Each structure stands twice: as C-alpha cells, then as structure tokens.
Amino acid sequence: MTDTGRWVSHNVAGISISAIKEMAMRSARIEGAASLTWGLPSFRTPEHIRGAVARALVDDPEIGKYALPDGLPQMRRLAAQDYVAATGIAVDPDRNVIITAGNMQGLNALFHTLIDPGDQIIVTDPGFASHFQQIRLCGGEPLYWAMDEARGWALDPEALTGLISKRTKAIVIVSPSNPTGKIFSEAELRRVGEIAREAGLFVLIDDPYSHFTYEHRDRYFNLASVGDLANQLAYLFTFSKTYAMSGWRLGYVVLPESLKREVLKVHDATLICTPRISQVAGIAALTEPATHLGEFEAVLARRRELICARLDAVPHVFSYVKPEGAYYVFPRVLVEHENSVEFAIRLLEQAKVTVTPGSAFGPTGEHHVRMAYCVDEATIELAFDRIEKQFPA
Numbered sequence: 001m002t003d004t005g006r007w008v009s010h011n012v013a014g015i016s017i018s019a020i021k022e023m024a025m026r027s028a029r030i031e032g033a034a035s036l037t038w039g040l041p042s043f044r045t046p047e048h049i050r051g052a053v054a055r056a057l058v059d060d061p062e063i064g065k066y067a068l069p070d071g072l073p074q075m076r077r078l079a080a081q082d083y084v085a086a087t088g089i090a091v092d093p094d095r096n097v098i099i100t101a102g103n104m105q106g107l108n109a110l111f112h113t114l115i116d117p118g119d120q121i122i123v124t125d126p127g128f129a130s131h132f133q134q135i136r137l138c139g140g141e142p143l144y145w146a147m148d149e150a151r152g153w154a155l156d157p158e159a160l161t162g163l164i165s166k167r168t169k170a171i172v173i174v175s176p177s178n179p180t181g182k183i184f185s186e187a188e189l190r191r192v193g194e195i196a197r198e199a200g201l202f203v204l205i206d207d208p209y210s211h212f213t214y215e216h217r218d219r220y221f222n223l224a225s226v227g228d229l230a231n232q233l234a235y236l237f238t239f240s241k242t243y244a245m246s247g248w249r250l251g252y253v254v255l256p257e258s259l260k261r262e263v264l265k266v267h268d269a270t271l272i273c274t275p276r277i278s279q280v281a282g283i284a285a286l287t288e289p290a291t292h293l294g295e296f297e298a299v300l301a302r303r304r305e306l307i308c309a310r311l312d313a314v315p316h317v318f319s320y321v322k323p324e325g326a327y328y329v330f331p332r333v334l335v336e337h338e339n340s341v342e343f344a345i346r347l348l349e350q351a352k353v354t355v356t357p358g359s360a361f362g363p364t365g366e367h368h369v370r371m372a373y374c375v376d377e378a379t380i381e382l383a384f385d386r387i388e389k390q391f392p393a
C-alpha cells in the first residue's frame with residue numbers, strides 16, 4: 001500500500017474520527033453486539049413528513065434542483081417563526097437565517113468563519129466530541145471548561161472568566177448536554193451570557209435536545225432568548241433528533257445579519273445549498289403540529305428509567321448522575337481499568353456491549369463512558385444482562 005501521509009494536511013492529520021463512530025464501526029464487526037454507543041434514536045421520521053416528500057417527488061418539477069444558498073424562502077420563514085416561538089426574539093428570514101445540512105455542517109461553516117490559526121474556542125468538558133475535531137480542523141484550539149461531576153455536571157461560570165485570553169474567540173453551549181444529560185440552569189447561563197458580553201466572545205448555541213427535557217421542561221432555558229446577546233450569538237437547531245430526521249441532514253442557523261454574509265461564503269463554497277428534498281421535509285415538519293413529540297418523549301422517559309434502574313443494580317461497576325434531558329447517561333467506571341478506551345474495547349470484545357469511551361468528550365470525561373438510551377428497551381436489557389455477567393457482584 002502506498003504511504004499517503006505526505007499528502008495529508010497537518011489539520012487533518014491532527015484530528016481523528018469521533019470515538020462514537022469509531023466504536024459504532026467496531027461494533028458492526030462484532031455480531032450480536034448490544035450497542036449503546038450512537039445517539040441515533042430508534043424512531044422513524046413521522047408519517048406526515050415522509051408523505052409530503054413523496055408527494056413532492058411526484059408533483060414538484062423543481063424537486064431535483066439546487067435551492068438558493070441560504071435556503072428555500074418558505075423554509076427560512078418557517079425557521080424564523082420556530083425561532084420566535086422558542087426564544088421570543090423576532091428575526092428576519094432574509095437577513096438572519098440560513099438553512100443547513102444539520103448542525104454539524106452549520107457549525108463547520110461557523111467555525112471556518114470565526115477561527116484563525118491559534119484561536120481558542122471554549123467548549124464544556126465533558127462536551128460533544130465532534131466540536132473539538134471541527135475546531136482543530138479549522139486550525140483552532142478547543143479550550144476545555146471543566147464541569148463538576150460532584151455538582152451533577154453543572155456549569156461553573158466563575159471558572160470561565162479565568163480561561164479567557166486575547167486568543168479566545170467564542171464559546172459553545174449545548175443544553176441539555178451531550179454527554180451528561182445536564183440541563184444548565186437559567187442563572188448559570190445568564191451569567192455565561194454576561195461574561196461573553198464583557199469579554200466580547202461570540203456564543204454558539206448547538207441545540208439538538210431542547211425538546212427532550214422530560215419532567216424538567218420548566219427548568220430549560222434558551223440563552224438565545226437574551227435579547228442583549230443577539231449581535232454576538234448564533235443559534236443552531238437540528239431536525240435530526242426532534243423530528244427523527246438524522247439521515248435527512250437538516251437544520252437552521254439564526255445569526256446576526258453581517259455574519260450571515262460571511263458564513264454564506266463558506267456554505268456556498270462547500271455545499272452550495274442544503275438538499276432541496278430535505279428542505280421540503282423540513283417545511284412539512286414545521287407546518288404541521290409536532291404531535292409525535294409527546295410520544296417520543298414518553299418512550300425516551302421510560303428508557304431513561306430502565307437504564308437508571310439497571311445502573312442502580314450494578315453499583316460496583318458504575319456510579320452515575322441521573323440525566324435530566326437529552327438521552328445520554330455518563331457513568332463513572334468503578335471496576336479496574338487502565339482508561340476509558342481500554343475499558344470500552346474490553347467491554348465490546350469480552351461482553352459484546354458497545355459504549356463510547358468518556359475521554360472522547362474531553363479530559364474530564366476520562367474514566368467514564370457514555371451510554372445512549374435512545375435505542376430500544378431490548379438492547380438496553382441485553383447490554384446490562386451482559387454487564388452483570390461480565391462483572392459479577
């Protein structure tokens with residue numbers, strides 16, 4: 001085989017494929033593995049969305065064509081309405097909205113727009129592994145802001161101030177958190193907003209999970225609803241989880257007008273536009289009431305109770321903080337192990353259970369694993385039957 005290393009850029013050589021997908025690929029090679037690694041809900045895209053696309057495929061002569069780079073006007077109007085409903089802040093579909101191929105693509109365009117080599121972006125630690133890789137891919141540096149497990153993985157705004165330097169450009173927030181399931185409090189988030197304003201930091205809100213807050217709905221607070229931050233904040237919503245549309249690759253970004261022009265350069269240079277067919281699906285999603293959500297949440301709430309009950313039964317293997325939202329739990333590994341990667345690989349090879357090593361989510365994640373409980377109940381049961389057998393009490 002030819003050594004292709006000399007052609008690979010430093011930026012690409014310096015990143016790795018996310019441990020989530022790495023474990024998913026390893027898991028696929030092991031027959032019958034019970035996988036809790038990937039946050040891929042078991043739900044099907046709601047019928048009315050699939051129906052609208054099926055009709056458009058037959059009736060809409062434009063369906064196979066490019067859209068304008070920032071998205072179909074109707075989709076942008078609906079996205080702006082959705083944003084007002086979520087935040088109470090009015091935005092202009094032409095000036096402030098771009099339709100993206102999901103939050104990963106939206107964030108990629110934003111990071112390319114914001115980052116010069118050596119710039120730092122603050123990320124929560126633990127936080128979403130792919131953010132770190134995206135920041136590095138742009139020549140930036142993720143600056144880890146450690147969360148406190150003893151306080152249930154809450155934010156520590158006062159520790160934030162000490163991290164900020166001239167090289168720090170922006171901060172990324174995900175609430176409910178992936179991987180801890182923590183819903184950050186309104187007071188903490190408002191303080192983060194104040195610190196960002198004082199320090200001139202740009203704020204990125206990556207929002208896949210705000211519709212999965214269970215009994216804590218009243219505690220969920222969207223930092224994008226703070227009007228004072230409108231000129232230094234981008235809010236990214238993805239349809240992947242809320243509408244079970246992960247394969248459609250669809251999201252929207254709301255951002256300041258002057259930044260939209262810059263981000264569109266990256267979006268156009270890399271994607272041209274978000275696939276029109278997915279935008280047609282998005283129009284159907286935002287037009288009809290989201291009646292499926294009650295059921296999604298009820299099913300996920302049951303699975304959360306199940307996984308917590310199974311974790312409670314193996315206190316010699318894991319300790320954990322009960323997740324409040326999203327559909328992840330991030331237990332600490334108590335049995336003997338070298339590190340979370342070694343533990344995860346051993347668990348897969350010896351017990352046929354797939355989890356994601358916690359170190360992928362930042363230094364504070366070491367000695368933890370992430371389990372996604374969006375999979376069906378039978379998989380959760382099987383995984384824990386095997387864990388109990390592997391580590392008898």
Ligand SMILES: Cc1ncc(COP(=O)(O)O)c(C=O)c1O
Pocket residue numbers: 039101102103104105128174178206208238239240246250251
């Ligand atoms: C925090 C976070 N951001 C982004 C994504 C990916 O979103 P999308 O499918 O819209 O690219 C995920 C998926 O798990 C996520 O957890």
